[in-house]
Amino acid sequence: MSHTEQELRKLYQDTFSMPRGAAKFAALEEVVRHADALGLVEFAFDVRMQATSVFQHSWVPAKALLSYSWCLAAYDREPERFGARAEHKLLWNIKWMIYSVHQFPEIPLQRAFDLLDDMERRYRRGGHSMHAVLQHRGLIAESVGELEQAQDFYEQMARTRRDSLSDCSGCVPSSQVRTLVALGRDEEAIRIGEPARTSFCSEQPQWINSELLLPYVRTGRGEKALEAHRSAYRRIRDNPHHLAELALNLLFCVHTGNPGRGLDLIERHLSWLDRARTPLAEVEFAAAAVAVLTALENQGEGELPLRFPAAEGRRRPDTTVTALAAELRERALGCAARFDTRNGNDYQSNRIRRWMAAGPIGEPVPMSVFSTRAHTRGGERVRGLIEQVAASTAAGDAKGAARARLAAAEALLETERPAEAVEAAEEAIRELERLGMAEDATRCEVLLARAYKQDGHRGEAVRRLRELLEKQHGEVPGSPDRPEWEVTLGEWLGYGPEASRWYSSAARGFAASGRTAERLSALRQALLRNPAPAAVAELLAEAESALAEPHTPVGTRAGLLHACARMLYRDGRLAEAATHLSTARGLLIGPSAAQSAETAELLGEILTALAGVHLRLDAPGAAEEAARAALDLLTDSDSDDPWNGTRWNAVVVLVRSLRARGAGTEAEQLMADHGLDEEDLKEDLDEGDGWDG
Helix, strand or coil: CCCCHHHHHHHHHHHCCCCCCHHHHHHHHHHHHHHHHCCCHHHHHHHHHHHHHHHHHCCCHHHHHHHHHHHHHHHHHCHHHHHHHHHHHHHHHHHHHHHHHHHCCCCCHHHHHHHHHHHHHHHHHCCCCCHHHHHHHHHHHHHCCCHHHHHHHHHHHHCCCCCCCCCCCCHHHHHHHHHHHHCCCHHHHHHHHHHHHHCCCCCCCHHHHHHCHHHHHHCCCHHHHHHHHHHHHHHHCCCHHHHHHHHHHHHHHHHCCCHHHHHHHHHHHHHHHCCCCCHHHHHHHHHHHHHHHHHHHHCCCCCCEECCCCECCECCCCEEHHHHHHHHHHHHHHHHHHHHHHHCCCHHHHHHHHHHCCCCCCCCCCCCCCCCCCCCCCCHHHHHHHHHHHHHHHCCCHHHHHHHHHHHHHHHHHCCCHHHHHHHHHHHHHHHHHCCCHHHHHHHHHHHHHHHHHCCCHHHHHHHHHHHHHHCCCCCCCCCCHHHHHHHHHHHHCCCHHHHHHHHHHHHHHHHCCCHHHHHHHHHHHHHCCCCHHHHHHHHHHHHHHHCCCCCCHHHHHHHHHHHHHHHHHCCCHHHHHHHHHHHHHHHHCCCCCCCHHHHHHHHHHHHHHHHHHHHCCCHHHHHHHHHHHHHHHHHCCCCCCCCHHHHHHHHHHHHHHHHCCCHHHHHHHHHHHCCCHHHHHCCHHHCCCCCC
8 A cells, every 4th residue: 555745744743652562663664665665765764763763762673773774874875965963863873773782682793893883983084072982882892791991991981072972971980880890999980970870861860879889888888878779769660671770779689688678679570571671681680689589598488489469461470489589590591691602702691690699798788667777767656666576576476576567667657758668568568478467468558559659659559559459359458448448549540441440449339338428429530530431321320329319418419410411411412411410500509508619619610511511502591691600609719719720611601602692792802801812712612611620
């Protein structure tokens, strides 16, 4: 099938909204094929340059090299056709190609040397600095074990001026620090790396903080190492892109005598290994995990059961410390052997074996919030519970110590220290599960979800709470009860079918326990949170059933009627929507309605929505009446923001109503008074008019 140039450009634009993956790759390649067939050289060049970026950031080096090579050859044939901007981008992207050789053993080593020579030739020809060239020569030398040569390149780089083709000031020293650490030159590594800890880009400061962990530990700077670990982990914990940095943090746990902390990280992030962005990240994470697991085996915990959270709808089977160590050891050595075959030496295998055999270095660095040395601040209650953990442990009361850990995690969360509460809860869960204290472990899971949410990790909080509710088919231990936790999960999810489903489930739970007002509130949210189309009819039926219940608060009933009307309106059932809104209005202006700012706000939304529905029903007089009532109410209210979205919508509907019944002069005056123009009147009624409440 052939395409016109206009169609191709539209197809290309469509790729920008596609997620990275096979479908996006295929779409870009299709555009390229048709652009070549039509002879659209400049367009084909632009698409391939964009594709190179997509492939590189998706870690598909073969595709990236292919598209980059085409662009480079096209530029060399006709440099004047593509200009200086294209040249700069090509010179920048060559660094990506070299970095891919460092990360992927399937790319021949000679390709890196050829690219480096070409990079140097092009940079010299353009009058550019050798700074980036020397950096990448050092990178390749380090990857094949030529450490002294790598450091020589880095030292030359440090004496060379930076320019627009240099990497950022944080990323450049990170590679050099890695080489210095491998050479054992820790003080020099710290001197060069520490200034970069204040830099920020997509890779920093988590990369440099992770690289500095080992030199900090080996030079006795335990507190600095702990600070760097916590700073790095906060930034990498939600992003699988940082698997290699996570590996360095696992080794830190081994070096500082904290394999339990390392095990927590393995259980949480092992699924990342199956989607490692590069083989180098894969081999390093696997090796670091083996070091953690071996340390636990040496403590007699080889048979400790391990369970893993679901990731992308799949769950890794439960296993033991010893079994997982054997699996990952084989994986690490197999991957390292691929690098050795490519490099022609055994440097990578030897390095990975050293990682897997890593052990404690120097004095232990207390990481646990339950360590009296680590926990130097906190209220009397927290300190007392930490002392109780220590006392119970010393007395051999493992269950008492585990319960004290849970209580301490609760106290930390209550005192608004969520990051420490997360760590405390994670440790407590491990002990509670080991001791078979299932109910306490479930309480702690709930606590951990709350702590994640307060600490700014909404995604992890949602995952934890969702998993718990799916696992616990009955009541969730502790307070609040299950329907309230389902409401909480709906709130955390925000909008969309899943959020709506949890609110709907909560409504059924409230109904079963006779909590009618809460049932109505949950149903309202289920309707407002954009339910799946297939779920709307059932939700409306449940809502009608709930509205038939006697003795429910007026405001709650009105809110649910408003939400039902919204769904009916979207379904084109305008007369039914108007009936529901009129009923809701009657409830809120009746004698039993409580007068409050919340009531006024809801009534304003209902009146504005009713005006919009009347307008659609070709009843401009009724629409005008409802819109004026909404404006009067919202103007007289004590709202902190009287010029809110509902009032704006009421003005828009009033203008439309006036025009519809021929009162054009009054409509124009109203527009002038409120600063409206014709564009404001073009908004779809369904996008506002009180439906966003």
